[in-house]
Amino acid sequence: MLKRGVGSPCTRKGEPMQKKNCYLTLFLSTLKLSAFTFGGGYVIVPLMRRRFVEGLHWIDENEMIDLIAIAQSSPGPIAVNASIIIGYRVAGVLGALCTILGTVLPPLVILSLVSLVYAAFRDNAIVNVVMGCMQAGVAAVICDVVISMAQGILKLKKALPIIVMVLAFVGQAVFHLNVILIIVLCGLIGAINTLQMCKKGGQDT
Amino acid sequence: MIYAQLLWSFIQIGLFSIGGGYASLPLIEHQVVDVHGWLTPLQLTDIITISQMTPGPIALNAATFVGTRVGGLPGALVATFGCVLPSCIIVLALAWVYTKYKNLGILRGILDGLRPAVVALIASAGLTILVSAFFTSGAFSANLSDVNGVNVVIFAVCLIVLRKWKPDPILVMVGSGVLGGLAVFALQYLN
Numbered sequence: 001m002l003k004r005g006v007g008s009p010c011t012r013k014g015e016p017m018q019k020k021n022c023y024l025t026l027f028l029s030t031l032k033l034s035a036f037t038f039g040g041g042y043v044i045v046p047l048m049r050r051r052f053v054e055g056l057h058w059i060d061e062n063e064m065i066d067l068i069a070i071a072q073s074s075p076g077p078i079a080v081n082a083s084i085i086i087g088y089r090v091a092g093v094l095g096a097l098c099t100i101l102g103t104v105l106p107p108l109v110i111l112s113l114v115s116l117v118y119a120a121f122r123d124n125a126i127v128n129v130v131m132g133c134m135q136a137g138v139a140a141v142i143c144d145v146v147i148s149m150a151q152g153i154l155k156l157k158k159a160l161p162i163i164v165m166v167l168a169f170v171g172q173a174v175f176h177l178n179v180i181l182i183i184v185l186c187g188l189i190g191a192i193n194t195l196q197m198c199k200k201g202g203q204d205t
Numbered sequence: 206m207i208y209a210q211l212l213w214s215f216i217q218i219g220l221f222s223i224g225g226g227y228a229s230l231p232l233i234e235h236q237v238v239d240v241h242g243w244l245t246p247l248q249l250t251d252i253i254t255i256s257q258m259t260p261g262p263i264a265l266n267a268a269t270f271v272g273t274r275v276g277g278l279p280g281a282l283v284a285t286f287g288c289v290l291p292s293c294i295i296v297l298a299l300a301w302v303y304t305k306y307k308n309l310g311i312l313r314g315i316l317d318g319l320r321p322a323v324v325a326l327i328a329s330a331g332l333t334i335l336v337s338a339f340f341t342s343g344a345f346s347a348n349l350s351d352v353n354g355v356n357v358v359i360f361a362v363c364l365i366v367l368r369k370w371k372p373d374p375i376l377v378m379v380g381s382g383v384l385g386g387l388a389v390f391a392l393q394y395l396n
Binding site: 032034035036037038039040041042043045046047050054062065066067068069070071072073074075076077078079080081084085088089093096100104106107108110111112114115118119121122126127128129130131132133134135136137138139140141142143144145146147149150153161162164165166167168169171172173179180182183186187188189190191192193194195198 | 219220221222223229251254255257258259260261262263264265266269270273274278281282285288289291292293295296297299300301303304307310311313314315316317318319320321322323324325326327328329330331332333334335337338339353355356357359360361363364367368371373374375377378379380381382383384385386388389390
């Protein structure tokens with residue numbers, strides 16, 4: 001009994017959910033998120049955080065950042081990768097299949113329709129104005145999630161993560177360093193730091 | 206035959222586009238314009254424009270667009286499948302390792318090292334969108350006449366609303382598009 005609760009976070013109001021409902025919730029959640037990831041893959045982060053961390057409480061804030069780190073380090077679109085990991089984390093391989101389906105369906109349907117009338121869509125004045133304004137909203141949504149996540153890092157009150165965060169931001173935003181390079185370097189820094197702490201711990205005892 | 210080509214092209218696009226977003230653009234261009242000639246360079250520019258106006262990753266949007274042109278609905282399905290296949294395999298393998306060993310010292314260390322980097326990368330992507338929303342030229346400019354005043358106001362209002370009441374971000378995004386659009390047309394009407 002206890003093990004089932006530990007294995008899957010699939011619950012509603014603290015009660016374990018039926019498997020079938022869990023898959024359906026995963027599919028419908030990612031379907032909705034994918035239909036609204038305007039402005040590039042990273043918008044999926046605030047949307048997923050809202051749904052799975054704050055709404056359903058299926059994963060916690062730190063695990064969410066772990067999952068994004070894995071999505072970011074893997075090939076392919078971040079939004080797709082993040083959906084696969086969430087699905088797998090919550091309900092195994094079948095869960096991942098549900099979230100993949102939910103993620104690819106909206107672009108498939110929308111682009112199929114748009115490709116029929118794409119010149120008219122591209123040149124439509126109303127669409128252009130609405131999308132232009134939406135960009136400001138998207139920027140605010142990303143800014144909001146960055147403030148929350150950065151507060152989480154600052155709250156650790158450790159120098160190293162704060163320095164890494166600032167350097168990675170400058171590296172990417174100012175010097176346009178390769179994302180892979182930044183990820184590998186930061187992963188290495190984390191690994192070396194852990195090894196050193198283990199060494200210290202070993203000497204103390 | 207055309208389906209096999211579509212599948213293989215988009216598997217390569219999915220496999221080698223690391224870093225997300227526009228990192229996949231040169232790959233898409235190479236496969237669909239240079240190698241196969243499925244699209245003209247101008248059509249590719251259209252896809253980028255349309256991708257900015259529709260939800261979803263640009264690689265998936267390109268898969269559907271190219272697939273539909275080359276092989277109808279089955280073409281779109283095959284290209285989309287090819288695009289997500291490498292992700293599925295690699296991400297599932299990593300997710301398995303993560304759930305099994307996430308409390309292992311060294312993996313924990315690597316993930317803890319990545320955490321601030323992830324925040325920084327999201328911040329950088331946000332800054333790019335912010336700059337493109339604030340300046341009508343799409344790039345940073347010291348010239349005040351290039352500043353899109355309506356978007357600066359929308360951004361400020363959205364951020365205050367988000368911090369204060371924590372609404373669903375989807376509502377904020379859609380609201381900014383609809384209310385902002387109305388404001389722009391109202392301003393045009395008044396002038």
